[in-house]
Amino acid sequence: MQPDISVKNLNKVYEGGFQALKNINLEINRGEIFALLGPNGAGKTTMISIICGITNLSSGEVRAAGYDIVKDYRKARGTIGLVPQELNTDSFETVWNAVSFSRGLFGKAPNPAHIEKVLRDLSLWDKRNNRIMTLSGGMKRRLMIAKALSHEPRILFLDEPTAGVDVELRRDMWEMVRKLREDGVTIILTTHYIEEAEEMADRIGVIRQGEIILVEDKDQLMSKLGKKELRLQLQNKLDKVPGELILEPVELSEDGYELIYTFDSQQEQAGVARLLRTLGDIGIEYRDLRTRESSLEEIFVGLVHEQAAG
Amino acid sequence: MNFYGVKAIYNFEMSRMRRTLMQSVLSPVISTCLYFIVFGSAIGSRMGNIDSIEYAAYIIPGLVMLSLLMQSISNASFGIYMPKFSGTIYEVLSAPVSYVEVVLGYVGAAATKSVILGLIILATARLFVDYSVLHPFWMLSFLVLTAVTFSMFGFIIGIWADGFEKLQIVPMMIVTPLTFLGGTFYSIDMLPEIWQTISLFNPVVYLISGFRWAFYGVSDVHVGISVGMTLLFLVACMGGIWWIFKTGYRLRT
Numbered sequence: 001m002q003p004d005i006s007v008k009n010l011n012k013v014y015e016g017g018f019q020a021l022k023n024i025n026l027e028i029n030r031g032e033i034f035a036l037l038g039p040n041g042a043g044k045t046t047m048i049s050i051i052c053g054i055t056n057l058s059s060g061e062v063r064a065a066g067y068d069i070v071k072d073y074r075k076a077r078g079t080i081g082l083v084p085q086e087l088n089t090d091s092f093e094t095v096w097n098a099v100s101f102s103r104g105l106f107g108k109a110p111n112p113a114h115i116e117k118v119l120r121d122l123s124l125w126d127k128r129n130n131r132i133m134t135l136s137g138g139m140k141r142r143l144m145i146a147k148a149l150s151h152e153p154r155i156l157f158l159d160e161p162t163a164g165v166d167v168e169l170r171r172d173m174w175e176m177v178r179k180l181r182e183d184g185v186t187i188i189l190t191t192h193y194i195e196e197a198e199e200m201a202d203r204i205g206v207i208r209q210g211e212i213i214l215v216e217d218k219d220q221l222m223s224k225l226g227k228k229e230l231r232l233q234l235q236n237k238l239d240k241v242p243g244e245l246i247l248e249p250v251e252l253s254e255d256g257y258e259l260i261y262t263f264d265s266q267q268e269q270a271g272v273a274r275l276l277r278t279l280g281d282i283g284i285e286y287r288d289l290r291t292r293e294s295s296l297e298e299i300f301v302g303l304v305h306e307q308a309a310g
Numbered sequence: 311m312n313f314y315g316v317k318a319i320y321n322f323e324m325s326r327m328r329r330t331l332m333q334s335v336l337s338p339v340i341s342t343c344l345y346f347i348v349f350g351s352a353i354g355s356r357m358g359n360i361d362s363i364e365y366a367a368y369i370i371p372g373l374v375m376l377s378l379l380m381q382s383i384s385n386a387s388f389g390i391y392m393p394k395f396s397g398t399i400y401e402v403l404s405a406p407v408s409y410v411e412v413v414l415g416y417v418g419a420a421a422t423k424s425v426i427l428g429l430i431i432l433a434t435a436r437l438f439v440d441y442s443v444l445h446p447f448w449m450l451s452f453l454v455l456t457a458v459t460f461s462m463f464g465f466i467i468g469i470w471a472d473g474f475e476k477l478q479i480v481p482m483m484i485v486t487p488l489t490f491l492g493g494t495f496y497s498i499d500m501l502p503e504i505w506q507t508i509s510l511f512n513p514v515v516y517l518i519s520g521f522r523w524a525f526y527g528v529s530d531v532h533v534g535i536s537v538g539m540t541l542l543f544l545v546a547c548m549g550g551i552w553w554i555f556k557t558g559y560r561l562r563t
């Protein structure tokens with residue numbers, strides 16, 4: 001199956017000579033949720049803007065739904081809905097008019113039933129006759145989503161959709177994104193809340209200083225790069241890590257009451273068993289034990305720093 | 311052709327104009343009335359006829375042109391400048407609309423409004439002066455052509471402007487003087503020879519002259535030249551817009 005978005009050797013040099021994207025290659029599959037992660041200024045918005053036609057590319061080739069975004073811009077853009085990072089709205093328009101405008105702009109015949117559905121799904125129906133300037137920030141964010149969905153796009157870009165959105169609403173949004181995916185919509189989102197990517201994404205791409213440094217299936221990424229931690233609450237205080245364990249990745253907590261063993265998810269069985277055996281052999285007793293997996297956030301921070309150092 | 315796209319932009323612009331009805335219709339109508347009262351009735355009554363046309367009637371085509379030019383430019387320049395300023399332009403840029411369609415929507419709406427305004431001013435003028443239109447077809451043609459041309463010009467200014475100041479400066483500093491010196495209040499023939507020659511470099515002279523011909527059958531320059539010049543500006547503005555979209559000038563980084 002051909003990818004829904006295909007980016008080949010994409011470069012972007014802004015006027016003034018700053019290179020925001022460096023030879024990006026990326027494929028996003030039909031119907032997946034792809035999370036694009038990266039620190040501020042990494043080039044996420046730049047890449048999205050190019051794919052959506054807002055910014056010109058410097059070199060390379062981009063296809064959306066199989067259509068070249070330059071030569072076949074009409075067809076390519078028609079398949080895409082965009083929720084931009086900035087909350088740019090026409091203050092004086094009503095919610096209903098703004099969403100209807102977007103649908104028309106994308107060349108679709110009026111369909112009040114669809115607009116109603118979108119507004120209801122985003123809990124904006126009661127506000128349909130309100131002017132946009134009377135909406136709260138979170139409502140404006142949802143309005144932007146409604147505008148993007150007004151023309152029934154097959155590909156949806158969400159550039160930090162949950163920035164400034166409260167916890168409950170964020171959950172609703174995740175729910176909505178999942179529902180869209182079930183309907184077959186391909187979703188590309190950027191976020192600084194890593195737990196969001198962890199919760200939602202099928203695949204994850206990490207971009208840093210204009211370069212894609214990693215693209216992985218989320219589950220694989222978690223198991224490959226994720227670390228696990230085993231914490232043992234000791235019966236008696238220790239002064240230092242026992243000599244028998246000195247070669248193992250074991251640390252002692254500051255108060256001396258906890259042994260912390262860190263291991264890669266992949267080698268878990270053997271390591272844990274060996275550790276517990278050794279402890280039994282040397283007579284160290286423990287009251288309790290807990291394991292904890294590192295979050296995507298920790299993986300992400302590790303990745304970005306490691307790459308920065310190297 | 312993305313017909314719905316053009317319609318969306320057009321309707322959006324028209325509804326923006328309806329919201330600003332006071333500013334966009336009432337104020338030009340009022341200022342034109344003031345001109346009629348001051349120049350038409352008060353001073354005009356002491357002026358002789360020009361080309362055997364009563365002075366108050368003589369200035370009508372020029373005054374309509376003045377409003378038409380100013381309004382076309384300001385409507386169209388604001389129309390495209392505001393989304394650039396507020397950032398909502400992203401939606402138009404990401405939509406499957408060609409630049410011809412974008413121009414049709416924005417310029418079409420601005421020109422529509424200018425034409426309507428021109429007609430309103432003409433109707434208002436009727437309250438002050440009894441005038442007739444000799445060539446109604448040409449009168450309307452000049453009205454529409456000028457509205458379209460200068461809406462395009464305004465569109466270009468709106469894209470070029472990167473602040474509100476620049477938006478105001480062209481209409482204030484260039485169009486107003488050119489219109490005042492373009493024969494709104496006098497016939498070019500009344501000027502000393504040297505100024506007559508200089509006037510011929512003023513594009514607005516041709517617009518007003520042609521427009522006045524449509525009313526009264528008298529003109530400073532031959533009406534054919536007026537039509538030709540108007541079309542020339544139209545083509546020049548089209549060229550400017552074509553270049554803007556081709557290069558992405560100030561729209562796409």
Ligand SMILES: Nc1ncnc2c1ncn2[C@@H]1O[C@H](COP(=O)(O)OP(=O)(O)OP(=O)(O)O)[C@@H](O)[C@H]1O
Nearest residue numbers: 014018020038039040041042043044045046047563
């Ligand atoms: N119009 C522009 N002209 C010049 N440089 C730009 C322009 N837009 C963005 N940049 C630069 O390109 C780089 C990437 O910016 P971009 O907005 O794509 O980052 P981002 O990954 O979306 O960051 P954030 O997480 O803060 O939204 C930044 O260094 C930015 O300063």
Ligand SMILES: [Mg+2]
Nearest residue numbers: 044045046085
């Ligand atoms: Mg960004």
